[in-house]
Amino acid sequence: MRNFFCGLLAILSWELSAKELLTNQFKVLDAPDWLSESLVDSASSRVQNYLEWDIRRITVRYHSNAEEFRRLGKVGPKVKAYYLKTDSTIHLGPEVTAKNFKPILSHEAVHVILAQKYGAAIPPWLEEGLANYVGSEERSDRKWLLSQNLPVVTSLRHPATDPFDSRLHYQLSTAAIEMLADKCDLKDLLALSVGRKLETHMRHLCEIEDVNKTFSEWLKKSASAKPRKRFK
Template identity: 45%
Template sequence: MGAFADAGSDDLLLGSGVTKKRMSQYLSSVLVAALWSCSAVPGDLWAREIRTNSISIPNPPSWLTERKVNAVVDRIQRVLEWDIRRVNVQWYADAKQFADAHGYGSSVLAFARASQNAIHLGPKVTNSNFDGIFGHELVHVILYQKYHDAVPKWLEEGLANHAARRGTVDYVWLSSQAPRNVRSLVHPFDTKLSAQSVSVEGSKYHYMASQALAEMIAARCSLSDLLQLSVGKKLEAYLSTFCRIPDVDQAFRNWLTSKKRAGKGQ
């Protein structure tokens, strides 16, 4: 038959005594070697997903590492004394897709759907601001997992910022704003609110006032102990007895006045 075997033969493949069986064994060994070499490369270089005991992040940006994720997760778990149940993180590279997902303006950087154990991060989340933003959204998820609705809405955003160590309160600016009833501070992006309420200024006031309230409460009592008391109950019930804050509105006005006098701006 000459130098080449018939296509139907199980023996010679390319002539010169090389059989199909030997070639198959050779190719298998090459494939195994290639797979082994890939596994020897650091995981972050090849990974298309960061997956830990608590978090799953498909297609993370190149700068995000498992170590960076775990550092934030461990800190928030320690502060809130809770082991996070699996949270799925969706990262958006496209601004329009992200805007379509949340339905609000360009000021939104990330959002959590706590009841779904889901966090959505927009394209403006970067290496430098990741820790604070991701930590903030993790707090929302833990508050739902551990406390359900025990933490009032007027405190939740500020507590998330406080626990995640995200941002500072400009007390000079906050004191210059018209006073508002603390319990009116529902979430600034509540769909039942008017466009004015969800404006940049409106959301700025909500987040800053809520964080100032968290700082005020932390100055009166242990936030960690207060939260533990609130498991299965309502946090507000303990403000008077445990934190000695019988009137949260009056206490907040006094707190702002004292901070303004001290010149606590940004």
């Protein structure tokens, strides 16, 4: 009987502590105490402006249990968050903290917008790069890339289940986006690509015929140059 009451008490206190947040874009389940609606909003607003899209509300679930988080997404220990298309939910693992929340949710918000707005228009080899570049505002380490045995950039697949090391995948895909931002107006290219293949427009707008050839030439040339800061 005592055990029953203890169990009941545990469920009740869990119910009381489970926090739910609601914004126009996200319903956050099991939100940790440090998370607020304004922090959630600030993580998605810049990405939405850049990609010119209001996210149709989806669920974000915070997992305090690392094992459950990894099992659900079939992800390794390095992954902190992921967007699952099958349940249309962004899953945040216990390593997401007040400090790293913003770039992580912004990165996942890009994946959501790519799915909701662009469909299959963005090629898989550019998806992680776009989420890094627009979402987390991360830039590539081109000198490191040049020291690696690089696969052909268009052979990258999304999600990153290809045989390449995940750091290599993220760096390479981000560098590919930086190349496009260098060669043409990335916002124009993305705007044109809605519903159609981005690769088709890459030829016209950025004058890129052979993307793999152009990319390796660009990488060699730009590795010594300092990466550009943020967006124009």
